Amino acid sequence: MTDKKVKVLVVDDERSLLEMLEIVLSSHGFDVFTTQDASDALRILDAENPNVIVEDIRMPGMDGLQLLRQIKDKRPLLPVIIITAYYTDQNTVEAMRLGAFDYIKKPFDIDLLRTTIERAIRHSELLSRREEQPFDTPQLVGVSPHMQDILRLVRRVAATDSTVLIVGESGTGKELIARRIHLDSPRFNQPFISLNCAAFPETLLESELFGYKKGAFTGAFADKKGLFEVADQGSLFLDEISEIPLTTQAKLLRSIEEREFIPLGDTAAKRVNVRIIAATNKNLEDEVKAGRFRKDLFYRLNVIPIEVQPLRQRRDDIPALVGHFMQKYNARFNKSVEKIEESALKRLIAYPWYGNVRELENVIQRAMTFCDGNILKNENIILQPSIQKEQFEIPESFNLEAHQEEIECGYIKEALRRAKGNLQEASALLGIPLRSLRYKINKYRIEYK
Known part of the structure; x- marks a missing residue:
């Protein structure tokens, strides 16, 4: 400021x-x-x-x-x-x-x-x-209480130099949050370096992180800076941190604790001032219990945890994101799409979005590509069947009828909340006749205002 x-x-x-x-x-x-x-x-x-x-x-x-x-x-x-x-x-x-x-x-x-x-x-x-x-x-977009809490947390965290661990499903915007933390921090005019830890085998990952000296291995014809050195005075974002091999985890832990590292083939340590922001789509505590992730590294990374909910748990954000992406692709494609059909928007709000915000952006980008007028229509919205294996796992003492009742109750309550108790609007949201909605409300004894 x-x-x-x-x-x-x-x-x-x-x-x-x-x-x-x-x-x-x-x-x-x-x-x-x-x-x-x-x-x-x-x-x-x-x-x-x-x-x-x-x-x-x-x-x-x-x-x-x-x-x-x-x-x-x-x-x-x-x-x-x-x-x-x-x-x-x-x-x-x-x-x-x-x-x-x-x-x-x-x-x-x-x-x-x-x-x-x-x-x-x-x-x-x-x-x-x-x-x-x-x-x-x-730009982090969201009107839901969850996203507003994250925005407040990002602002507070950015002012510190603490290590941050961002946890959430793929596509929820973890790197976007990391970039926002960096840009709101005193390091904003220094490098922000991003590394996907899952993209490299163990030997290459070490050389990417720490660099190497000429002659360190066959093919090392010149010195190469590692990303720790490149990110000096800035921020290093380690995405998919859970995929780092255990041997590399030990070296990473030392580099974070001591703020220094030794390039491959060298004997002298180099000191750096780097803020670490890590992200994962896995439960690292479970990974620690399974022996795949070091407990000491987990505690070192988990100084300030930020958990990002999947998009299907914060559906209030979907209209804001749709409008944001419409603006983005209007500018990129030189179009002037002014609105989205109500029926199309309802489909987007109801869809489970297992690919999260990334999937929503791809759907809007594709829809904008094929939209010929100034209204985004239902026919422009192409949603892929989104099936997860976990949906069909059968737990012990499972009762299909009770599970079905629970799902129906949940959707009906959410529709009534969105429609502010208006049965006609709620039945339209659910895509069922008004008579059927009344029957289910009485059957499940659902209270509403």
């Missing part, structure tokens, strides 16, 4: 909220401008040149989405944070497609808004400093 005061423009038709935000944000050092009128917000935008805008969606006259569209026409890289009590999946998609930086539901925690503003400013500074397209700078 620069020493110059950050200007924040807050646009909301609720006067009491504006007064509260002006007092609180000013106390945190921001230069705050407020208005209840979207047209007046455009005047302030031109006159005061704010660094970030916080705006509501529902306002009289010009609404928040129309305002967002005009702001982006004038200042494409200006971060805009949406705050609203009227959350809908389509509004989320539209806001993110138009380029909103984040989307926060009311009522919100003021610390969440403050940290989101700080993230937005850092993101904007990175874009202007690196002079690149917005999507080359990692």
Whole structure:
């Protein structure tokens, strides 16, 4: 963050909220401008040149989405944070497609808004400093409580120099989180080096990590720097850390503890100042028990653990991600797809996403490729059958009817929650007749409001 005061423009038709935000944000050092009128917000935008805008969606006259569209026409890289009590999946998609930086539901925690503003400013500074397209700078997208917790944790962790272990299924965005930690840290202008530990056999992995001297082995015709040395003063991201062989784990542990390493074929140690961020899609405690991972290395890495939920456990993030990817591929493919059909969005929300965010991005990219108009249609969305072996394992004392009842209850409760108790909407989400939904609610004695 620069020493110059950050200007924040807050646009909301609720006067009491504006007064509260002006007092609180000013106390945190921001230069705050407020208005209840979207047209007046455009005047302030031109006159005061704010660094970030916080705006509501529902306002009289010009609404928040129309305002967002005009702001982006004038200042494409200006971060805009949406705050609203009227959350809908389509509004989320539209806001993110138009380029909103984040989307926060009311009522919100003021610390969440403050940290989101700080993230937005850092993101904007990175874009202007690196002079690149917005999507080359990692942006964590998510409105679910889980993702908001991760964003807060990333901000706090980044300010320290502690080792971080990120755990989550493939495709959940572990490297994106690692990059965000690096860019929010004091090391942001130093190297961020990424290594997939599963991509190298043992002998090659050691030479990649620690380098080698000329003549260390057949074919070593010149000295080669290892990634520890290349990442000096920066961050080294070790993905799939569980795949490192035990012998290499011992050398890695020493390098992390002593902050030094010995290149292959050398006798002198080299000192480095590197922050280690590791990631895995396995339970390392189970790997330790099985004898495949060193206990001392696990404790050394697990200083600050970050567990990333699979996308199917945070479905509230799907509309925001869809809008984000629509914006990304509109820019990349020079298209102007403006919205997604409701039925298509419902399919995306209901899909299990065993490939997580990576799979969702691939689906949206493919859909955008074959979309001929300005609406992403159901027919453009191609979802592959997603079957996991674990689904068909039969535990002891298994009862198929009870399991089926549990699954049905779960989907019905989730549909009722999303539809805010509206049976017609809930039956549409589930793709079953209203009469069938009523029957199942009575059968399973499901309470709803």
